[in-house]
Amino acid sequence: MIEFPGGLHGERQRLRSRPRTIFRILEEFKWAVQARAIDSFWESRRNRRLRPKPEQIGQALLAVFAKGVLGTNGIILREIFSGVGFVDVGIVFGRALHLVELKILRGPLKGDVQLAAYMETERRREGWLIAFDARNLKNKEGIPTQIDIAEGRIRVLVVEINPVAPSKKA
Numbered sequence: 001m002i003e004f005p006g007g008l009h010g011e012r013q014r015l016r017s018r019p020r021t022i023f024r025i026l027e028e029f030k031w032a033v034q035a036r037a038i039d040s041f042w043e044s045r046r047n048r049r050l051r052p053k054p055e056q057i058g059q060a061l062l063a064v065f066a067k068g069v070l071g072t073n074g075i076i077l078r079e080i081f082s083g084v085g086f087v088d089v090g091i092v093f094g095r096a097l098h099l100v101e102l103k104i105l106r107g108p109l110k111g112d113v114q115l116a117a118y119m120e121t122e123r124r125r126e127g128w129l130i131a132f133d134a135r136n137l138k139n140k141e142g143i144p145t146q147i148d149i150a151e152g153r154i155r156v157l158v159v160e161i162n163p164v165a166p167s168k169k170a
Contacts, residue, residue, distance in 0.1 A: 003068075004061065006032075008032070008065065011028045015069050022128065026128060027157070028069065029061075030157055038160075040057055041054045063076045074093035075091075082118045082121045082122055084117075087099050087101065087115075087122070088100060097122065101127065108141070109131060109156070111129050111131070112154050119151040120151045124151075127154050127155070128155050129147075129156045132159050
């Protein structure tokens, strides 16, 4: 059985303390990845070599995380066929399907047009774009937290997978 690095006890406790929302679940995922799963993406951070298919690694981490914190209260779907493409992850809970597209961020943000098409096909007014930020510190431009589109709103969550080591900070 695949487990999330370091387990999910703390995240489950925090999510039980208040009503669960997709935002809270994805925020907990972001912090869990940044705290315990950064190395899952890299062969060598020093040499800037990501593992093969890092987006699939992100999908797997999100699926394991969401299933671990939702248990039987949710359904996690990967690679959902939608029109002419595949939504990376669908999280179903509270009677709603939440569309989540994942991208590895090496340069400018991508994926919003793709997610907008899925939102239109699935008739969803909100979608989530998770960007695993692998950029160098000097190449980091700001990323919006939301993008308003004709189909509705894309909420963007940036997960830092290439942080500056504490010993390197000035």
